[in-house]
Amino acid sequence: MSLKRLSVQNLRNLSYVDLELAEHLNIIYGANGSGKTSLLEAISVLSLGRSFRSRKIKSLIKSEQEQLTVFGRLVVDGEQSVEMPVGVSRDRQGGGQIKVDGCTVSSASQLTEHLPLQIMNGHSFQLLEGAPQVRRQFMDWLVFHVEPGFLSLWKDVQKLLKQRNSVLRRDKIDPLLLAPWDKELAVKATQLDQMRQQVFDRFLARFKALVEDFIAIDGLMLSYYRGWDREQSYSECLEAGLNRDIDLGYTRVGPHRADIRIGILKQPAAEVLSRGQQKLLVSALRIAQGAVFQEITGRRCVYLIDDLPAELDSHYREVLAGWLDRLQSQVFVTGVERDVLISAWPVQSKERTQSVFHVEHGMVTTCETAPVDTVNKPTEYEVGQ
Ligand SMILES: Nc1ncnc2c1ncn2[C@@H]1O[C@H](COP(=O)(O)OP(=O)(O)O)[C@@H](O)[C@H]1O
Ligand SMILES: [Mg+2]
Structure with missing residues (x-):
């Protein structure tokens, strides 16, 4: 299973984000407080119906907004041409809606079934x-x-x-x-x-x-x-x-x-x-x-790894990245420094697709995937406001 498209509205400091994602490696970098963890939380909303950080929905909704919406398109393993839309909306009154493949469902477990997540972060x-x-x-x-x-x-x-x-x-x-x-x-x-x-x-x-x-x-x-x-x-x-x-x-x-x-x-x-x-x-x-x-x-599950470099030296970052690479799972990995993240992964393999995203004040820019020692230029703006 992998997430091909992610649209987020009014989740923490993310007003509006709409991203095409890589099937394998997605590197998300940016300064502290820019919105990296919020982006991972958006993915967890698509799997759990809530954030991995807190069960409190009010703190997840952007301040002064009434509701958050996350929408995604999943690609079913082995059937690259089959896409499944999933969407979650939550409001301050505790209401909301979960949609899987065009149908409203009553339980978040139906989301979880379709988007199995493994999360590694400070709570791990x-x-x-x-x-x-x-x-x-x-x-x-x-x-x-x-x-x-x-x-x-x-x-x-x-x-x-x-x-x-x-x-x-x-x-x-x-x-x-x-x-x-x-x-x-x-x-x-x-x-x-x-x-x-x-x-x-x-x-x-x-x-x-x-x-x-x-x-x-x-x-x-x-x-x-x-x-x-x-x-x-x-x-x-x-x-x-x-x-x-x-x-x-x-x-x-x-x-x-x-x-x-x-x-x-x-x-x-x-x-x-x-x-x-x-x-x-x-x-x-x-x-x-x-x-x-x-x-x-x-099937493959999706890995969210928040702040990979924390507590790990370069050798162990490589060991962990090497295993994730072998699993061929879709990975979302965050950190402050882009090159530290990129260099953890084995040298670009033909089988792996990857994207790099830069987060700044709640805006996300898709960057060109380039070797570690070259400068990435933003190619397209995916974010409004
Ligand atoms: N409900 C909210 N509305 C608006 N902004 C929020 C909300 N909750 C948190 N924030 C802000 O969102 C920003 C991004 O947080 P976070 O995603 O944790 O950053 P990062 O992981 O990049 O360090 C922080 O500056 C935080 O203060
Ligand atoms: Mg963070």
Whole structure:
């Protein structure tokens, strides 16, 4: 999947942007505060219905404007001639519309399905130092994209847990009342766990094969924790923990507590690694995910890499760029200095198409793609105002 065209209106400092994008590498450079991250946020609106930076839509809409609009044309992998229009509008009152291929859809998950994104930015460190929820979401990204039944199963489990928790909070609880909920919950939770386990095993094999290229870490261990005791079935766990759950007023263990444990010699990775090493590890995790996604579905995901040079020296910038190049994915990469970004990628290959964009005060200019040591002249204005 790749994004061929991107039009943005009234998103942060971007009043109006209309760009033709390269199928592979899109380099976005400009001074601090010029609008580079905002451009990436616009792409994330087309995939998630919102920004990766914040769930608050009001801060995303340009000040003094009522609504933002992002429109894109996707090219389906393997069918270069088939284009799919997608569009999202959001207003200050919380209203909005999502359109996929000409039809209004009710859920952003339908956007996500068509435009699978991997995002690497300052928040990526959360994958190592954040709460289990961050790693669970990371794992579920892949499960969602490769297992068609995942989303409805996940929703069923959430609903059953909510119902069970509301029963647990009643003054008087009849365990017999809980039995039917628990039975159904146990069946679905077990299915969800099996789906996650299978996808994780596949992911781990791929990750192990590539991580050493990024960073050699002695004793690095990744393991999947399903959210409850390995030795017990989920129904046994629910039964054994019932009194404790009644005291707490919620279900303590289950698939809603699943995690990926990332440790180095039994220490959490975030406590042992330097910032640069953490960035490499997180990058390896995201590259492995994109690679497995590609192996299983035959489709490519899109990578947004905000501020590539931060915390990475030139060698590791090249390692990361080299892997992205091998995946042949569409990449949007930002940074202040244009040449630092361009020089990270392997010397122009015939298979790769690339574009360079300069962002200045919310205006985006398409530049000629030229070798690193020549000056880029803007060729066309893509931006109004
Ligand atoms: N809702 C908004 N309306 C107008 N401008 C905004 C809004 N939110 C943020 N900005 C401004 O947009 C500019 C671009 O931000 P950003 O995309 O993060 O820049 P960069 O990534 O290039 O450093 C900043 O100067 C910021 O103050
Ligand atoms: Mg930025």
